[in-house]
Amino acid sequence: QVQLVESGGGLVQAGGSLRLSCAASGLAFGSYAVGWFRQAPGKEREFVAAINQGGGLTVYADSVKGRFTISRDNAKKTVDLQVASLKSEDTAVYYCAGRSGPRSRLEYEYDYWGQGTQVTVSS
Numbered sequence: 851q852v853q854l855v856e857s858g859g860g861l862v863q864a865g866g867s868l869r870l871s872c873a874a875s876g877l878a879f880g881s882y883a884v885g886w887f888r889q890a891p892g893k894e895r896e897f898v899a900a901i902n903q904g905g906g907l908t909v910y911a912d913s914v915k916g917r918f919t920i921s922r923d924n925a926k927k928t929v930d931l932q933v934a935s936l937k938s939e940d941t942a943v944y945y946c947a948g949r950s951g952p953r954s955r956l957e958y959e960y961d962y963w964g965q966g967t968q969v970t971v972s973s
Contacts, residue, residue, distance in 0.1 A: 857870070862936055873926075874929075884929040885901075886900070887957060888945065891941075900953035901920045902952060943967065944967050
């Protein structure tokens with residue numbers, strides 16, 4: 851059974867940082883690209899960042915570029931999202947997702963999803 855479990859969310863002041871983590875089990879992790887998405891209250895889920903199977907290729911949404919960093923450790927089967935210089939508009943539930951193809955910005959291309967972790971930024 852494939853599982854993706856996010857952790858690391860919480861309440862943080864504007865300008866602060868957090869490290870979100872996605873732990874995978876039940877799949878050949880090194881064969882999967884991983885993406886992070888987020889959904890703010892009343893809004894559709896949106897792409898945040900993605901990383902390829904080897905970890906050498908990444909892509910970011912323009913809104914987070916320069917503030918967020920995605921990385922992975924295939925030995926530990928984890929993908930981290932370091933979020934920094936947080937703004938109130940970063941408040942959302944953050945989800946990780948896996949797909950067996952190339953990294954992608956497109957939600958529908960992902961096969962597996964976690965349950966999400968809440969990030970709340972106070973101003």
